Amino acid sequence: MTRRKIQIKKIDNTTARQVTFSKRRRGLFKKAQELSTLCDAEIALVVFSATGKLFEYTSSSVQQVIERHGLLSSNFDKLNQPSLDLQLESSTSAALSKEIAENTHELRKLMGEELQELNMKELQELEKLLGSGLKRVRDAKGEIVLKEITSLKWKGSLLMQENKQLKQMANQQIQTLELELEQVQSSEPIGDFIHSDPSQDHDSSGTSLKLGLAFPNGI
Structure with missing residues (x-):
């Protein structure tokens, strides 16, 4: 025999309600234990x-x-509610995004883009701003060129001084070599430069030989 399904609604009979409560409570606790x-x-x-x-x-x-349930519920509520730090970060991020967009728009105008939406006054202000910026660029460029020229002049002066010192050292070495050469020449003996006439030596030796040979014939 199949069990008849009962309609899920409040039981009006007090006794029946109490009996059902006892049975269902025990079944519920048993299922919880399992x-x-x-x-x-x-x-x-x-x-x-x-x-x-x-x-x-x-x-x-x-x-x-x-x-444990209370602790988890508290943490869950904190996770669902954005903290003050997150709110500040979100606000800061939005402000930065807005600032980036504005700066990007201004940069495009300085580059000559998106000028159709500007009126005459805004174009004149932009032209004035570009003129001031161009003047600052030229001034900065002039300062850099002046610094480079000054640096090149200083390097050229150093090179001239080094060249002058090298010339002086070369002249000193030349003078030293000339003095040494003069000293060597003056120290050589005078007799080494005086030589007898070879023809006279030949004649004298010949005469002595003749005299030597004639003397025994006389004897």
């Missing part, structure tokens, strides 16, 4: 009857489960 055992879940059930009587079931401690 769930805790099978799945190692931490469960706490708190039930008040129609007469105000308390019934409870817990796998560990009702107070511990309630405190």
